[in-house]
Amino acid sequence: MAQKKSYSRYFIILQEDEKGYALASDKLPSGYTKLEIKNDKCKVSYYVQNLKKESAPYYMLLICNKKDVKKLLKLGELNIDEHGRAEVSYEYPVENVANFGVGVDKIVGAAIVRLMNSNIIPVMSGFASTDIPEWKGFSIIESELKRQEEAQEEKVEKAVEVKAEAKKEEQREESKEEQRNIFDEYEKKIEEEKVKDKEEEIKVIEEMPRNEAAQIEISNNEENIEEIEIDPEDERHKKKCKKDSCEIKHEEKHEENCEEKHEEKHEENCEEKHKEKHEEKCEEKHKEKHEDKCEEKKEHKHEYKCDENYPKDNISMLFMDVADGFEELQGICSEIKRCKWYKVPVYRPEDMTSCAHYNKYTVAYYPMVNYYPYIRKHGHFILGYKHDKDNKMKYLVYGVPGTKSRIDQPFGGRTGFVTWVPLVEGEEEENSQGYWLMFYDFRSSTIVIPVR
Template sequence: MSMEYTYFRKYIILKNDYTNISNINPKGYAKVEIRGNKGIINFNVENCEKEEYYRVYLLKEENGQVYEEDLGRIFADDHGRLRRDITLNLRELESKGFSIDKIDAILIRRGIYVLLGGYIDKDNKVLDRSIKRLLSEEKQEIDVEEAFDLLEEELIEEEKLIEEEIIEEDVEQDVQKDFHLPEEELIDEEIVDTVQVLDHQEQEAIEEEIIEEEVQEEVFEEPSLDKLEAAEDNVGEGTDLQEEEPETTVDGKDPYMESYESLEYARRLHHRNQMTKYILSILRFFPQVQPLKIYLHNYSWWRIEDDGTEPYRGFLPYYNYLMSSDYKYPFLHNSATCMNQIRKYGHYLFGLYKEGKETKYYVYGVPGKFTQEEHPFKGITGFNTWYDSLDGIGYWILYIDPITGKVIYPINPMVPSY
């Protein structure tokens, strides 16, 4: 096919040679019509799974690599029939590298479950290679919710280990510094090792024996009469009896608080690293892109196709910053929201900004022009930076600190004048 045609129509027979869904025998066709820079694909399929959905992908092969363009979901009715028209913007497709004359095939699937596929012109085996890649990833693909649950369990276990290690180090340092622990009160290491492997009752019995031995061995100094009289005089003068103040460092900080703060920071740092690993494991299923006109060093971007109709299904961390921003503030009547923009343009961006090997920020990009009408909530939720994109629309950017989970507000916001 060529963009030179002002009108083009073609029927594509969708074959079930690649179907790996049991108990169905689907069949159907797709009709492609092109008029100028606009097009439409009409799907007519039967014998699908009843009341189930699938996604439509355009396939192309370039330099031995198979690429997909997701056109969205299509639904089968309660009789297993599928009727749907999908409109095409040829200029938008071309900006993504999917010019109409380079598209090889159409594939209908749900995850790794293939319904039908068909070639637009000739059979160049791109469907075989695409499906082979899907099946090879079947063992690695993990459901997003299940992956998140597993991650939470791992984080909890590893945080416990970190806390135990830090506490043990603090105890060892306190003992070495003679931190209010006289040497005669330290229990022999062999006794400690023995107590750790006994049950609760045996531990209590051993502790009672140790206490009795220590009481018998202790020699108390008999207070002199002068000391008793001095103590009585002090009490008579109204002197308050106070407990010994906890030891502090030279700068007046509580060493216990310092231990707590270092433990909390270590926990947050570990959580960030594990969360970043989880994010990268999920983002490998989405195309990595460079959508901006200017190249931002140390940034990595992924395009997430989303029609904005099911915001509760967001699977990336802090997605609620996009979802909660959909709330209509009474003093910002008719202002743009993140969900408005995502529904309008059909996608959003997720990015990572790194300094060295460490992830410094999580970044969300919501598509929108540099206008008051498309500025999400006029910036009060954090979208105060805008970059132009290759397609001429642009993105409003939100920065999130992965350690604290808080929104970072830029010192010099890049927003339209109000």
């Protein structure tokens, strides 16, 4: 059984409930509540922006909705600065959040409210799932006696939930181990192919000098044979000349004339043959050199074509399966080289949480659930597959549409969205449309900050 991790965290996105509390008409309130669990400690953080400062205080609430525990935990006041922002953190034991005797596993949501007598006025709220209770009717825990009674009732329930959570954690670890095995197998295959290609290249280089030497030796032998066959000093040649000139009295003079003619003819033949052979070799070398240059230009021109040469290994097939059904986008984010882009439509929060395809949900939707307030204005986000120069999958890239203004940057860049690229290359004004990008290394499960 896999050992349970000692650290986990999740975000609860806060959205506007009641109108009239925005800092300006074009700046809607937004923010999040973050729960970080490490060993036996729980850190609760609130962050909001664009919230109007009021004379009456705002209060932070944690919403519990587990069987008989339907309560609101009042953490304290939230002080808004002059820019409409606030950021505050608390740390509690995981079994005693806010010293109310309630475990962190009972928390399903968070809210920012105003209290008017016994009435709750909701300003912002958010939940970790789509199951939203009628929380405004829950009572606020303030009595120490009630906290102790509720803690006693939760002991039995906790044992069951801990066991279920351990089982889920084991399944998640098994899934991650399977993916790591796929990645390792892919890396091993690539390395084997590189070694094989290198060995074949060395073999060709070693064989080339021997072939060229053999060709030169054959050519030399052919030239020697030709010279022997038409050698004017050959005895048989002399006899033939003598037989043809039997009517001439001065045999020696005839032999000189015959020998001179044969030598001239022989020299002409040799010169012609050598000329033809030289021209053939020059033409062959020129042709080979021309073909090498053409091939080099062709390879350089087609250095990277992801559509034609997309790998067909297990990990690549997994990501291709995730992208199935998404619209592929062309000509966007040209600053990011060797990257395939897909448009992921989102019209409501349920679109991101109700996907039945496990890989599509975990790769595309789940990492972007917390950014719905930024996505909903444009109805989509983009998913990129970034490759290296060897056409090997390197990063996942998530893109949220918006202007270059900090207002549209998800959570001010705190969660990795620090790179902005224009929709149209060259248009980089403050109000130009584009995408805020976050690079994710899926092999090490870390966010990568690119260096420009």
